[in-house]
Amino acid sequence: MNRSEWKIHHAEGDHRIIVTKALPGTRWLEILTGAGCRVDVCTSETALKEGEILQAVGRRCVGAIGQLTETWGEALFDALSQAGGRVYSNYAVGINNLDLESATKRAIAAGNTPGVLTETTAELTVALTFAAARRIVEGDRFMREGRFEGWLPSLFLGELLWRKTVGIIGAGRIGSAYARMMAEGHKMDVIYFNRSPKPDLEQTVRDYGAYLASQGEAPVTCRRAGTLEELLKQSDVVSLHVVLDESTRHMIGREQLELMKENAILVNAGRGPLVDETALVSHCREHPGFKAALDVFEDEPDLKPGLSDLFNLVMVPHIGSATRWTREGMAVLAALNVTGMIRRMPAWNRPDISPFLGVSPPKAAPSIVNAEPLGIPLYGE
Ligand code: DGY
Numbered sequence: 001m002n003r004s005e006w007k008i009h010h011a012e013g014d015h016r017i018i019v020t021k022a023l024p025g026t027r028w029l030e031i032l033t034g035a036g037c038r039v040d041v042c043t044s045e046t047a048l049k050e051g052e053i054l055q056a057v058g059r060r061c062v063g064a065i066g067q068l069t070e071t072w073g074e075a076l077f078d079a080l081s082q083a084g085g086r087v088y089s090n091y092a093v094g095i096n097n098l099d100l101e102s103a104t105k106r107a108i109a110a111g112n113t114p115g116v117l118t119e120t121t122a123e124l125t126v127a128l129t130f131a132a133a134r135r136i137v138e139g140d141r142f143m144r145e146g147r148f149e150g151w152l153p154s155l156f157l158g159e160l161l162w163r164k165t166v167g168i169i170g171a172g173r174i175g176s177a178y179a180r181m182m183a184e185g186h187k188m189d190v191i192y193f194n195r196s197p198k199p200d201l202e203q204t205v206r207d208y209g210a211y212l213a214s215q216g217e218a219p220v221t222c223r224r225a226g227t228l229e230e231l232l233k234q235s236d237v238v239s240l241h242v243v244l245d246e247s248t249r250h251m252i253g254r255e256q257l258e259l260m261k262e263n264a265i266l267v268n269a270g271r272g273p274l275v276d277e278t279a280l281v282s283h284c285r286e287h288p289g290f291k292a293a294l295d296v297f298e299d300e301p302d303l304k305p306g307l308s309d310l311f312n313l314v315m316v317p318h319i320g321s322a323t324r325w326t327r328e329g330m331a332v333l334a335a336l337n338v339t340g341m342i343r344r345m346p347a348w349n350r351p352d353i354s355p356f357l358g359v360s361p362p363k364a365a366p367s368i369v370n371a372e373p374l375g376i377p378l379y380g381e
Helices: 027-034 050-057 074-082 100-105 118-133 136-144 173-186 199-214 228-234 254-259 277-286 324-342
Strands: 006-009 015-019 037-042 063-066 087-090 109-111 165-169 189-193 222-224 237-240 265-268 291-294 313-315
Touching (some): 037 324, 050 063, 050 074, 074 100, 087 324, 100 109, 118 136, 118 237, 118 265, 173 237, 189 228, 228 254, 277 291
Parallel strands (some): 165 237, 189 222, 265 291
16 A cells, blocks of 8 residues: 655646655755656655555656665666656665666666765765764763763773774775875875776875975875775775675675774775675674774664674764755756756766756756666767
8 A cells, every 4th residue: 555645746747757755955846847847756754665656656757756765676667667757866876776777778867966975975984983983972872871970091992093094995986085084184094995096086195195295294195905805904994985786795794804903993884785784793792992883784774683782883874965965966966867858958977067056057967877878968979
């Protein structure tokens, strides 16, 4: 039974669009209604099940904006296509919840929302790193429980990260932004593991290192690890930023955790299944000096048994991109992906998406990930 609730905006619009959660801000809705869309927005907070989305797609639906909590595969893309659908946009940068092949097979353009999450997610990763290193959550709980009886020389000793080494697994936009924050803010050396070299990141850290040297300080360094093992052994903090696919699922398990330093910190603000959390629970229990900080979870929203009992683990409910500016920006990009495709515009092909956040966005869809196989022309070409 479909228990979700829906609110209809601009009921007289020509193109019916479904949006599976209410999104922050108002501009995204103005963009859609301004393009002649009728917009059906699901106002329920629970994640929609496939049957509920199928029912919402119904017999006439030109496009959809969906969430990372939904699996958009064969069944949903088929229903969307049968309903006359031409475009789907994820309200997320990650697209591991989409079966891209199913969308492409049905000539459905699939979009995502990159560029506006970068610094926001990197900042949350920094916050998690220090929350773990300095035992902020444990300390907060201690205070609230009224257990603070006075300063003590060894109360809640944590880890100093200044001048240590941060290991970045996946040096894409978010991983690189986090690496820069840790190098420039905390003078940490950077070691990264990535399919291809990242000369821009290396140069940025090198330039900062040269500046430090010019001030008589030791420089910071950045280098690409030859192997994951090398990064795990050498890093004081390991942060995960790779996409989730079959090659990265459980890339951090018992064996990898054993390679890490006894008092290292593991941070995951990427995707939950990158970490074998059952192995993480055992590792945290066996190594009280080890710390972990998670924004994402293997069985999200459920927690693997044992996670919530660990004192050396900090966790937050998948809020990496949760700032008003970012979430409103993501909504704008998702809406423009939809209207861009409805209006048969080209796909944007530049890394900087900021022009879409201004009052007169370019005449393009900001991010269509299957533009190439669908033969959608690229902006300016
Ligand atoms: C994304 O966009 O992939 C993020 O995980 C949302 O917070």
